[in-house]
Amino acid sequence: MPWLRVLMAYGLLLACTAVFFGPVLFMLSGSLKPDELVLAEAGTWRALVPESVSLDNYRSVFERVPFASYLASSLIINGLIVGLGLMVNAFAGYALARLRWWGRNGVLVLVLALLVIPFEAIAVPLFYQLSWLGWRDDHLVQAIPFVANPLAIYLFYSFFLGLPRELEEAARIDGAGVLRTFFTIVIPNSAAAFASVAIVLFLFHWGMYLWPLLMTTSESVRPLPLGIATFHTLPPLAWGDILAFGVLMVLPVVVVFVVFQRWFVQGVASVGVKG
Template structure:
């Protein structure tokens, strides 16, 4: 018993150490955003960096005064809202068709989805850029969102979840005369809330910090998302590290809030393989 308790203590100590290691950069950014600019780098590399003598919100006020942060935030929210909202519909239908419906070429299509899953976006970014530029479609919110609505990972997550749903639920609905769409909306959707929440979080996390595609497709500040905003903010003279840290906190905050609000659904969606209870 004593040996088991010692092992558990060591395991928790190791986990705590890794947690602090991974949280240290985030905590440093948060604390630095509250410091005067001259103290941000002066105390870096020491424990004093995490225990400032004075704190304030001057850096946050400077962010809103030096750049149109509201425009960057609105662009990011609109683009990611389109990706998540349309992506849930498109990917859910695709995952359900692959998991439940029987049609010619279903196996080949599933294999194609899995193949596309391992191809990095950087490999197709330039051809896609030239294709859309040839069509004259650039510099708006839709061009930043539409190419990412259909997502192979989201399709596979929905496919895996729908495979675990008991077929008896759908068979009972069809006995009552429900068609495919009515069965999907009346029976499948109410049992897939966890899957929808987890896919929404995954899509939001993947695209919130995307830099390459908006860099290629946008030129005007009105449609510039937060990743491009912080990149341009970094080049503004004078270089103020406290302001940059405050911008970083404001950029990370929506992601943290989203995960905290939907944490329970995200864990259930990842862990679930069917309907329980």
């Protein structure tokens, strides 16, 4: 029966929504209730709906740890990764999609192969390499290794393949070179791709923990993921403070996604259709 299939489909979607949204609601609710009730009410419906709302946990976050310093470090690191990454990966994607040069197909295969290699597999060799060079404990060393991203290159490559060649050919007839064509024709027509890659890079690296843990010793350059871990070394262990920190850490991600959501959807749809 058609109505039964529809009912089952919506029931499955609601169940999936509850599974994914439940922890977020628990984090938000726990951040607004007294610390002694956070775990005491876990496993009941009251864990998701606080009886009374208090901002004490948020005030405690700013009193116990230098949250502003952690936030500034995260914004600097991710700003470098996104800003430099957009240009580097866009250049690489355009060169693979439009230019003809020796070894192009081999480089494309290498980019695709790098997609399946997790960062954890190269983290330790990269750590020893940069430590041997004496480059540690600053914002740049946490950002530069992630500027070139194989997924971002492939997203740009797929998008640029779908752009009409007539636009670039008209610019070249008018005397524009490759760089001028890229900046005046390609970039203005690729806002969706740039927004998609910006969100992907931001989401991937905002919560990165392993690399900052390996490369930093000074609190002044530690990002938010290391900041939330410091609560486990600050007695007493206050879960309300940890959940409040988590909410504050997630807010910039939500803001970025909401601002660029329309372009992100357009970019993913374009890659899916044209790639």
